[in-house]
Amino acid sequence: MEVGEGSGAKLSEEEIWAKLVPLDSRYSEVNIRADEILVCTEIRSSSADKQEWCKISRNSNLCSATMQNMSSHTILVNETVVHDEDTIVIKCGTEIIPGPDREGYLGYRFKLIPSLEICKKKLKISVDVEHAKCSICLNIWHDVVTVAPCLHNFCNGCFSEWLRRSQEKHSNVLCPQCRAVVQFVGRNHFLHNIAEDILETDSSLKRSDDEVALLDCYATIRSNLVIRSGKSLPRKRAHLLVDEESDDIDLPCPQCGTELEGFHCNQNTVHLQCQACGGMMPSRTDISVPQHCLGCDRAFCGAYWNAQRLTGSNFHPICSSETFKPISDCSISRIPEAAHEKNQHEQDITKRCIIRMGRTLQDVVSDWVAKFNNREIDRTRMPLNHAEMITAATYICNDCYDKLVSFLLYWFRISMPKDLLPPDASKREDCWYGYACRTQHHNEDHARKRNHVCRPTRGINM
Numbered sequence: 001m002e003v004g005e006g007s008g009a010k011l012s013e014e015e016i017w018a019k020l021v022p023l024d025s026r027y028s029e030v031n032i033r034a035d036e037i038l039v040c041t042e043i044r045s046s047s048a049d050k051q052e053w054c055k056i057s058r059n060s061n062l063c064s065a066t067m068q069n070m071s072s073h074t075i076l077v078n079e080t081v082v083h084d085e086d087t088i089v090i091k092c093g094t095e096i097i098p099g100p101d102r103e104g105y106l107g108y109r110f111k112l113i114p115s116l117e118i119c120k121k122k123l124k125i126s127v128d129v130e131h132a133k134c135s136i137c138l139n140i141w142h143d144v145v146t147v148a149p150c151l152h153n154f155c156n157g158c159f160s161e162w163l164r165r166s167q168e169k170h171s172n173v174l175c176p177q178c179r180a181v182v183q184f185v186g187r188n189h190f191l192h193n194i195a196e197d198i199l200e201t202d203s204s205l206k207r208s209d210d211e212v213a214l215l216d217c218y219a220t221i222r223s224n225l226v227i228r229s230g231k232s233l234p235r236k237r238a239h240l241l242v243d244e245e246s247d248d249i250d251l252p253c254p255q256c257g258t259e260l261e262g263f264h265c266n267q268n269t270v271h272l273q274c275q276a277c278g279g280m281m282p283s284r285t286d287i288s289v290p291q292h293c294l295g296c297d298r299a300f301c302g303a304y305w306n307a308q309r310l311t312g313s314n315f316h317p318i319c320s321s322e323t324f325k326p327i328s329d330c331s332i333s334r335i336p337e338a339a340h341e342k343n344q345h346e347q348d349i350t351k352r353c354i355i356r357m358g359r360t361l362q363d364v365v366s367d368w369v370a371k372f373n374n375r376e377i378d379r380t381r382m383p384l385n386h387a388e389m390i391t392a393a394t395y396i397c398n399d400c401y402d403k404l405v406s407f408l409l410y411w412f413r414i415s416m417p418k419d420l421l422p423p424d425a426s427k428r429e430d431c432w433y434g435y436a437c438r439t440q441h442h443n444e445d446h447a448r449k450r451n452h453v454c455r456p457t458r459g460i461n462m
Contacts, residue, residue, distance in 0.1 A: 023107035136365035157215030295400030
């Protein structure tokens with residue numbers, strides 16, 4: 001049988017990529033060689049019988065796996081209850097109890113074994129732990145943000161609280177570390193990864209769950225913020241309307257120049273920059289109108305200025321409300337380019353399936369948005385942030401809507417019986433690497449001859 005190439009490192013038949021290490025040393029380790037394996041071990045210390053109780057599948061990022069409960073009772077994964085047939089992502093160090101509680105059940109710890117190829121690709125960087133600490137709380141950064149122009153780094157929650165208090169008491173926001181005037185602050189994803197690696201290396205540096213929850217409660221910085229200087233504006237500007245012409249005007253947003261819907265920016269108002277039009281709007285927590293896309297955490301101004309009943313002007317770019325709206329209000333007329341991992345053959349099959357059903361793409365997407373909203377779909381591979389929080393009423397940007405549609409079309413296809421597919425498509429065999437196949441991107445013949453809208457099954461029945 002012809003097979004594709006996996007998206008990760010190549011495995012030899014004998015290579016062990018993970019283990020289940022028993023917490024009781026009297027029992028043997030479970031070596032995991034196949035990319036997907038049914039685990040059959042003792043689950044009670046009082047019984048010598050082995051039972052199939054879970055399925056472990058290697059994820060394409062090679063740094064985690066997906067575990068599915070195959071038993072008739074619940075399983076504990078890091079104290080999280082996993083019910084029959086449910087799945088959960090596990091990482092190196094995850095503790096698994098193959099039963100509903102710890103009493104009488106064996107315990108295992110999931111351990112990843114980096115392959116030689118992966119190890120060669122890793123670049124080792126030495127970091128002084130003291131340089132990765134927030135100068136406010138003196139702990140390793142949590143959800144790190146960077147301020148400019150001084151480029152010092154802090155926990156999101158710590159600096160958010162500092163920002164709030166500074167705006168209440170002072171005309172300028174000063175850096176807590178060097179006292180420079182802060183003009184800009186944004187999340188630093190690169191340093192966030194470094195902080196995560198440090199905590200994984202030395203667990204003694206981790207905070208308690210209560211401390212992390214408190215920090216997350218304080219955190220308000222979700223995208224790049226522009227912070228205005230406290231310098232007072234010339235008096236003549238205080239009475240200017242937003243559409244008056246003047247070479248002197250330097251107002252970040254329309255509400256800096258005039259009051260709209262009962263709000264007027266002051267000297268300490270923090271501003272967000274829209275990712276679509278580049279315009280500015282005040283960052284506000286006192287309104288229910290969303291200013292950030294929950295799918296990507298970027299700021300968009302369309303919904304906010306629409307709520308303020310304002311349209312664009314020569315001085316201030318403003319997005320149309322069409323750029324940022326609830327999922328249930330979005331519409332689509334063409335299959336997104338990124339659908340089915342950009343495999344145009346699979347996109348064409350999906351298009352023909354919809355036509356054969358006598359429906360439109362929008363009809364199908366609307367049905368699957370309803371299923372998504374009713375939580376009938378596994379969100380594990382959903383390519384959006386805050387996947388568990390998103391509903392049909394959530395505001396998202398156009399890019400994230402395309403990603404959501406691509407995700408839903410995968411489930412539309414994978415749930416479709418073969419006899420409903422076009423004849424030429426129903427006769428194809430599944431590629432062993434499924435959606436993770438790399439060959440489909442550079443080999444037209446393979447992309448056409450094998451079905452790639454399926455889960456990876458490499459290592460099963462080989």
